[in-house]
Amino acid sequence: MSTAPSTAATAHTLAADHDHPAVLALYEELHRHPELSHAEHTTAARVAKELRALGVEVTENVGGTGVVGVLENGPGRTVLARADMDALPVQEATGLAYASRVDGLMHACGHDMHTAMLIGAAQALARGRQHWSGTVLFVFQPAEETGEGALAMRDDGLLKRFPCPDVLLAQHVSAGPAGLVAHVEGPVLAASTSLDVVINGRGGHGSRPDTTIDPIVIGAAVVGRVQSIVAREIAPRQSAVVTVGRFHSGTANNVIPATAELGLSVRSASGELQDQIVTAIRRIVTGECAAAGTLAEPEIRIVKSMPATVNDPRTARRIAQTHREMFGAARIIDPGAAMGSEDFSELAVRPDGTSIPYHYWFLPSTLAPVWDAAPGTSLEEKFAQVPSAHSPHFAPDPAVLGQGVAAMTGAVLTELDQRT
The missing domain is CATH 3.40.630.10 (Zn peptidases)
Incomplete structure (x- = not known):
């Protein structure tokens, strides 16, 4: 047979x-x-x-x-x-x-x-x-x-x-x-989200930082603070990554620029977790800008997202x-x-x-x-x-x-x- x-x-x-x-x-x-x-x-x-x-x-x-x-x-x-x-x-x-x-x-x-x-x-x-x-x-x-x-x-x-x-x-x-x-x-x-952030400060001469609102200092604070999202806001049993892959600002050593641009990538196992992390990023960026006294709100834009x-x-x-x-x-x-x-x-x-x-x-x-x-x-x-x-x-x-x-x-x- x-x-x-x-x-x-x-x-x-x-x-x-x-x-x-x-x-x-x-x-x-x-x-x-x-x-x-x-x-x-x-x-x-x-x-x-x-x-x-x-x-x-x-x-x-x-x-x-x-x-x-x-x-x-x-x-x-x-x-x-x-x-x-x-x-x-x-x-x-x-x-x-x-x-x-x-x-x-x-x-x-x-x-x-x-x-x-x-x-x-x-x-x-x-x-x-x-x-x-x-x-x-x-x-x-x-x-x-x-x-x-x-x-x-x-x-x-x-x-x-x-x-x-x-x-x-x-x-x-x-x-x-x-x-x-x-x-x-x-x-x-993982799900992934890419965000572009523009921090609007006030530029000026490097010798007179007191007359400026330095977006590089604000951006540096954002870079450090967003790393706390996974460490302190996400449960240890969940997997997530927040990466700052781009930080551009300034054109000369003795000039404090008016803006700083950051590019962030967020990855996690679910859409719900993505939303939680993106919300935290918005809170941190907005909060750091407010703490520094920026005259204009930061620009935060999602440029790419994948489930x-x-x-x-x-x-x-x-x-x-x-x-x-x-x-x-x-x-x-x-x-x-x-x-x-x-x-x-x-x-x-x-x-x-x-x-x-x-x-x-x-x-x-x-x-x-x-x-x-x-x-x-x-x-x-x-x-x-x-x-x-x-x-x-x-x-x-x-x-x-x-x-x-x-x-x-x-x-x-x-x-x-x-x-x-």
Whole structure:
């Protein structure tokens, strides 16, 4: 008596049929030619060309430069698989043969690898239609780094113009020993908020500070005081980070400037905690300005905000189990929630405001020689010593490309197999 192959076995069969040399070449090409958020024109055009060659129905310019591919293959569930496409304003220092040829721009977060992996998964699924039934949406998203791309695609009718998905999937390369797959149930990435603050003082000569209201002194007090929010206003069991990443003021050593500008980043595990921290920042900035006697109110503006990424536990368990069968139980880890942020979850909000389940996992990708040479003995110690995302030295192991193709193929098949 014959039995049907497992989802993991089918995924291995399909993934083995993708054109790995072409996917590798695509990755290297994208890495050489990075494009910033909202400017992913060449990348998007190449993605659309690759999808059309597979017989996938393609729509371009969704939410700006976004690309959506629809692969319908009979009745069943609809699964959305997403990759991000944008690069960062970082000067590459990897020394790779295929390093960025664009001065000051680099794929320092692995989005080029995500894009190539999803093209590889599309190849595997398109060539193996006889093994599955349902609909797959291949979503190539712009502007993840600015936190605007997912919402732009959603506002442009992603969940109205195309088949509404039953589940959403995404993966991201990261620092860590290549070959592992990191799955987390529940909260996996933090909510984040970026704020711009302008302190309005009164400028004057450096020799006469008594005639001024020094915004640098006020700003310095704000920098120190906001660090007390997490230490004294947030419960120890909760995770949060407040960072002042920018402080600009003045143009000359002997001039007290009229204004100071600060840029702050807030990260925590929930929207409620974010609101609490932002409220505290407003209170501190306003209070310090009042204490210094400023003549004008400070300007406090939220410039970017992303919700927390919270994996659906049931979906996470299903996909992690498939990956255990595909890659071996020893390669599946649960690192817990991270304080990085993503806008992927914005794609999961239906027009009526309800949420679609989703799962977002990581593919550690540090080259073995780099990982082995890193100081430390534990995973955590080494992790802190190797280049991570947004570093000019971030260089994922190209061997992870094939693993990513297989991981996404297996995840899509797992979700297509579920009963709705």
